Amino acid sequence: MKKYEIMYIIKPDLESDVIKAQIERLTNIFGNYVSTVLEHKEMGLKDLAYEIEHYKKGYYVWQLVEASTDAIFEFNRVIRITEDVIRFIVVKEGE
Numbered sequence: 001m002k003k004y005e006i007m008y009i010i011k012p013d014l015e016s017d018v019i020k021a022q023i024e025r026l027t028n029i030f031g032n033y034v035s036t037v038l039e040h041k042e043m044g045l046k047d048l049a050y051e052i053e054h055y056k057k058g059y060y061v062w063q064l065v066e067a068s069t070d071a072i073f074e075f076n077r078v079i080r081i082t083e084d085v086i087r088f089i090v091v092k093e094g095e
Contacts, residue, residue, distance in 0.1 A: 034073035
């Protein structure tokens with residue numbers, strides 16, 4: 001398993017319980033694939049560098065995970081179809 005840094009931005013107009021549910025749903029993907037979330041930081045609502053889908057703010061979440069390629073593949077698949085996430089990036093640590 002390799003380490004990956006993940007950051008994603010959730011739409012700012014959602015209620016806090018919906019945001020927490022989305023974060024939990026995305027984090028649980030790694031548990032289903034015997035992977036580990038080493039660090040998790042919710043940076044909260046921040047200004048975007050540029051407007052995305054008419055949003056000027058977003059709820060930022062950063063994670064450091066040790067995951068298999070299957071877990072990363074599934075995370076990418078799920079996050080792409082999640083309408084509440086406006087941007088995301090997954091980077092292998094050290095690259």
